[in-house]
Amino acid sequence: METGFKPFSFTWAFCLLGMSMLWTAQKSFANVVNDGLLPNGDFEASPEATSLNGTVISGDTSLPSWKTKGMVEYIRAGQAQGPMVLVVPQGKHAARLGNDAQISQEIELEKGSVYSLTFSAARTCAQLESLNVSVPPAAGTLDLQTLYNSEGWDSYAWGFRADADKSEVVFLNPGLEDDPTCGPLIDAVAIKKTPQPDHSDENLVTNGDFEEGPYMFSKSSLGVLLPPNLDAATSPLPSWTVESSKAVRYVDSSHFDVPEGKRALQLLSGNEGSVSQTIKTVTGKSYTLRFLLGDGGDGCHKPLAVMAFAGDRSRAANYSSEISDSYQEFNLTFTAKSESTRIVFYSLYYNTRTVDNSSLCGPVIDDVKVIDSEEVSEGSAVRLSGSLVFSALLITFVFV
DSSP states (O other): OOOSHHHHHHHHHHHHHHHHHHHHHHHHHTTBOOSEEOTTTTOOSOOOGGGEETTEEOSTTOSTTOEEESSEEEEETTOEETTEEOOOSSSSEEEEEOTTOEEEEEEEOOTTOEEEEEEEEEOOSSSOOEEEEEETTEEEEEEOOSOOSTTSEEEEEEEEEOSSSEEEEEEEOOOOOSSTTOOOEEEEEEEEEOOOOOOOSSOOSTTTTOOSOSOOOTTOOSOEEEOSSOOGGGOSSTTOEEOSSSOEEEEETTTSOOSSSSEEEEOOSGGGSEEEEEEEOOTTOEEEEEEEEEEOSSOBOSOEEEEEEETTEEEEEEEOTTTOSSEEEEEEEEEOSSSEEEEEEEESSOEEBTTTSOSEEOEEEEEEEEEEHHHHHHHHHHHHHHHHHHHHHHHHHHHO
16 A cells, blocks of 8 residues: 655654764764863863862862862962962962862863863962873973962963873872972863974974964963973974973964064073974085074063074074164074984073063074075075176166
């Protein structure tokens, strides 16, 4: 017996199957992190009042989007601790980690990709404080002893390679403090998938313009610190390594004077804050290292100067505001001694800002290039030839 029900059922079944597949796909990608703040990464979504014992959070899932372990406190801006007022880096709230306490959040990643975490941290005591950051199996420890500005907190970036599609971000206080009520404040946690650029035929330096780097909050005027001992393969500043005992600062054109583009690197703490990159070269070939050096426009005490190294050659580059208000270009010619050459930069001076004489600052470098010296000579010859032709035409025009 013929009916119209079978085609109708088939159509509905097909529609339901499509809706089911769409729902499954949406569910699969719903929790994959995008560039920017993690869910409740600013800690402005607070625990229920019944989950707070004073400032201490009770229950390991009481802090929205986070899991807690140990004594974790929910701190509000302006809260007093004895004679000290606790500084919340951004917004009105932050999390404080007691001894051996931690907060964590599950995230979905793209396996094999490199990511960087940007977060703000503040000390709450004068004694030694450090912070462990991990996305297992990757892990690192940050020393919070050095304050790089007078605000009482700094923003940091830390990089890692995703070992799996699912993992968790963990911030742990390793418990080095004598006073268990001390511990670092954590705030403004963001993530960014870090592109891995390659060098071009014209420039052997990768990411020499520093345009690829960690996530930066648009309203943060202090830049982002890149802590020392970074692995170039997972650096939040792709292809560059901070190999000294102090950090360098990643800055943007919204809050600093940047020579070219939107990003640059500020060198801090003299030779305690150096940055390097190893490039591929041809043994015996002559190259020229070029870079721009400028004043970040943040009221840094003069003089400003950097030491630049390329293989076994070096030069001091001194910035002079009398020559230029923004930046100057410097060159260093070297001959490659092997198939790889290391370039290094560090500040020659230990500079501070004039506004408080304590916030660390320094010269800004940008647009770093290593090019074939023959191309430099040919380019200079072409420019010189053009100048001579123009001069000859001008003389002819004047005397005719």
